[in-house]
Amino acid sequence: MVEKVEVTGIVLSSMPIGEYDKRVVILTKEFGKMSAFARGARKPNSPYLAGSQPMAFGKFSLYPGRNAYSINNIQISDYFSNDLTDPDKMYMGMYFLELADYFAKEGLEAGEMLNLIYMAMKTLVKSEIPLTLIRRVYEFKMLVINGEYPDVFACGKCGSKENLDYFDLAHDCLVCENCHETLPEDKKLKTSTVYALQYIVTSSMNKLFAFNVKEDILKQLDDVIGAYVEKRVDKHFNSLEFL
Numbered sequence: 001m002v003e004k005v006e007v008t009g010i011v012l013s014s015m016p017i018g019e020y021d022k023r024v025v026i027l028t029k030e031f032g033k034m035s036a037f038a039r040g041a042r043k044p045n046s047p048y049l050a051g052s053q054p055m056a057f058g059k060f061s062l063y064p065g066r067n068a069y070s071i072n073n074i075q076i077s078d079y080f081s082n083d084l085t086d087p088d089k090m091y092m093g094m095y096f097l098e099l100a101d102y103f104a105k106e107g108l109e110a111g112e113m114l115n116l117i118y119m120a121m122k123t124l125v126k127s128e129i130p131l132t133l134i135r136r137v138y139e140f141k142m143l144v145i146n147g148e149y150p151d152v153f154a155c156g157k158c159g160s161k162e163n164l165d166y167f168d169l170a171h172d173c174l175v176c177e178n179c180h181e182t183l184p185e186d187k188k189l190k191t192s193t194v195y196a197l198q199y200i201v202t203s204s205m206n207k208l209f210a211f212n213v214k215e216d217i218l219k220q221l222d223d224v225i226g227a228y229v230e231k232r233v234d235k236h237f238n239s240l241e242f243l
Contacts, residue, residue: 007059059077
């Protein structure tokens with residue numbers, strides 16, 4: 001007898017299959033990225049209609065099939081798409097899903113990544129910090145989870161942990177003021193920017209978005225993290241076209 005699988009996750013994407021069905025991709029805590037069919041999910045009275053939409057977060061019961069799982073039951077706790085009524089927030093949320101889909105792997109536990117998405121979506125809904133900050137924190141922490149982040153704690157040339165004020169994109173590290181050539185002031189990182197980068201790396205998920213920065217620090221974080229993401233992520237994301 002085939003046993004069902006109980007997972008906690010969020011729907012990353014959904015596409016129509018046939019006349020009434022859907023194929024959904026779910027990021028799960030237990031098994032990473034999983035594909036599943038939601039039979040009859042496109043019917044108006046289907047119990048899977050809302051739970052098979054992107055951004056639906058909750059528990060899913062799945063039965064394994066020959067090539068994919070089939071959804072047997074859905075218990076959704078958060079419909080983030082219903083809460084993100086602002087278009088910019090909605091497209092930002094879709095971008096978060098696309099980036100998670102890029103990094104997620106099948107068969108690998110993804111509890112930390114799922115927690116990151118959940119906290120980022122909650123923060124989007126609350127709108128207590130700027131969207132740009134939410135995006136850059138999310139991106140940088142996603143890189144941290146996947147082990148692709150730069151060294152932001154010591155100079156990449158001499159190893160010093162003091163006076164770090166330049167981000168060397170070519171070598172994926174910070175550099176101290178004693179090891180780089182003379183820089184114009186607008187190229188130097190402020191101490192608060194360095195602290196913010198370090199905080200993102202070390203912070204627990206429940207405190208990750210619990211800070212704000214001044215406009216000049218946000219501009220530096222935007223530049224540094226944006227450049228690093230562009231270097232590390234080799235994919236075009238449709239949602240970014242609308243942001």
